Amino acid sequence: MDFSRSSEVELKYKQTRDFASAELNGDVIERDSNSVFPIELWKRCAEHGVLSWFMPEAYGGGGHSALTTSYLLEALGHGCCDNGLTFALGAQLWSVQKSILQFGTTDQIERYLPGFMKGTIKGAFAITENGSGSDAFALTTTAQRDGDSYVLNGEKCMITLAPVADVAIIFAVTNPDAGQWGLSSFLVDTRTKGLRQSDNIPKMGLRTVPFGNITLNNCRVPVTCLLGSEGSASSIFNYSQSWERSLVLAPQLGAMQRLIDQSITFSKQRMRSGQSIGKFQSISHRIANMRIRLETSRLLLYKTAWLLDTGKQSVTEAAIAKTHISEAFVATCSDAIAIHGGSGYLTETEVERQSRDALGATIYGGTVDIQRNIISGMLGV
Numbered sequence: 001m002d003f004s005r006s007s008e009v010e011l012k013y014k015q016t017r018d019f020a021s022a023e024l025n026g027d028v029i030e031r032d033s034n035s036v037f038p039i040e041l042w043k044r045c046a047e048h049g050v051l052s053w054f055m056p057e058a059y060g061g062g063g064h065s066a067l068t069t070s071y072l073l074e075a076l077g078h079g080c081c082d083n084g085l086t087f088a089l090g091a092q093l094w095s096v097q098k099s100i101l102q103f104g105t106t107d108q109i110e111r112y113l114p115g116f117m118k119g120t121i122k123g124a125f126a127i128t129e130n131g132s133g134s135d136a137f138a139l140t141t142t143a144q145r146d147g148d149s150y151v152l153n154g155e156k157c158m159i160t161l162a163p164v165a166d167v168a169i170i171f172a173v174t175n176p177d178a179g180q181w182g183l184s185s186f187l188v189d190t191r192t193k194g195l196r197q198s199d200n201i202p203k204m205g206l207r208t209v210p211f212g213n214i215t216l217n218n219c220r221v222p223v224t225c226l227l228g229s230e231g232s233a234s235s236i237f238n239y240s241q242s243w244e245r246s247l248v249l250a251p252q253l254g255a256m257q258r259l260i261d262q263s264i265t266f267s268k269q270r271m272r273s274g275q276s277i278g279k280f281q282s283i284s285h286r287i288a289n290m291r292i293r294l295e296t297s298r299l300l301l302y303k304t305a306w307l308l309d310t311g312k313q314s315v316t317e318a319a320i321a322k323t324h325i326s327e328a329f330v331a332t333c334s335d336a337i338a339i340h341g342g343s344g345y346l347t348e349t350e351v352e353r354q355s356r357d358a359l360g361a362t363i364y365g366g367t368v369d370i371q372r373n374i375i376s377g378m379l380g381v
């Protein structure tokens with residue numbers, strides 16, 4: 001494995017971190033408390049290249065590898081304190097754009113990718129339903145073939161970007177007798193008659209990304225909306241999850257670095273009992289643990305990115321990376337709050353928000369329990 005980087009990529013890291021810290025943070029406390037989606041900043045990120053770095057040059061993208069793209073997303077998270085924004089960009093990139101690129105027809109790719117890359121349209125990946133979640137394929141949303149159309153009925157819930165998405169990948173049952181091979185996925189324009197997007201549903205953290213339900217009531221779409229072939233949705237889901245699980249947490253590496261930097265500065269300045277608190281082992285060891293977690297998280301993420309780039313199997317590694325990085329981020333946020341004492345509990349210090357955001361990562365893309373099921377299952381347990 002080779003994780004070395006060119007000086008050009010290192011320069012791009014610095015430019016991205018500086019862009020993010022100068023342009024994306026502004027009113028982040030208000031955005032979070034009022035659950036406001038910063039649409040203009042989404043567009044700024046697209047202009048900076050965030051949604052194109054990984055896309056092929058043939059479609060106007062940057063043609064970067066998953067490894068380089070992850071490193072640049074880490075830079076974004078290093079500079080940007082808005083984890084909702086960085087999470088949503090990653091979710092669209094890895095689950096929506098990558099799926100369309102891999103399974104879409106030329107027409108579907110040309111129709112959607114340019115808009116995603118420019119930030120003029122947004123996409124949602126909608127599989128979860130009230131009765132599925134961890135049982136990802138226990139879907140009740142149906143898509144019934146009728147001539148040259150499918151008619152979709154059902155409801156998707158807890159979908160990232162659902163209230164503002166222009167297009168959604170909808171998973172539905174096309175053949176109830178075929179188990180997971182009876183599932184299909186559809187690229188549905190959200191203005192289609194019979195599709196309703198809920199308002200934003202308030203949540204604990206990641207509040208700057210809107211999240212909600214998509215209801216389908218006799219929503220008729222042409223057969224050309226099928227993504228992949230009929231019955232292929234479980235393969236599309238497994239493929240997209242291997243990318244999302246592996247790489248969606250890249251910005252959290254940058255966020256962990258930010259929390260370490262902030263905690264070091266605070267521990268040097270804060271005086272107690274006549275010395276800086278950093279001199280207490282309780283504080284310095286917390287910072288050391290934060291650094292250990294960041295190092296192990298980085299290595300796991302870079303390794304899964306490298307496996308994806310080289311086309312090697314990465315099911316176990318993706319599940320390990322998702323579990324370890326999400327739990328490392330939660331623990332790092334707890335340590336940062338402890339180091340900051342009472343001020344870490346205050347909204348204005350911005351550490352408590354990171355902690356609320358961090359817990360989301362242990363749930364989306366499959367909970368850490370499900371990841372452990374995958375890891376133990378791959379071991380034959």
Ligand SMILES: Cc1cc2nc3c(=O)[nH]c(=O)nc-3n(C[C@H](O)[C@H](O)[C@H](O)COP(=O)(O)OP(=O)(O)OC[C@H]3O[C@@H](n4cnc5c(N)ncnc54)[C@H](O)[C@@H]3O)c2cc1C
Pocket residue numbers: 091124125126127128130132133134135157158159160161206211360363364365366367368369370373
């Ligand atoms: C911030 C956020 C963003 C999301 N974005 C999207 C999105 O864009 N698209 C989308 O489709 N979904 C999305 N989701 C939904 C997410 O994928 C589900 O919440 C997740 O898969 C868990 O499903 P559930 O909520 O139904 O929990 P449940 O499946 O009901 O699980 C409840 C608890 O039981 C445990 N559990 C369940 N089954 C097992 C088992 N077999 N073994 C061990 N433990 C088990 C779980 O780990 C959990 O602790 C998002 C969720 C969040 C929080």
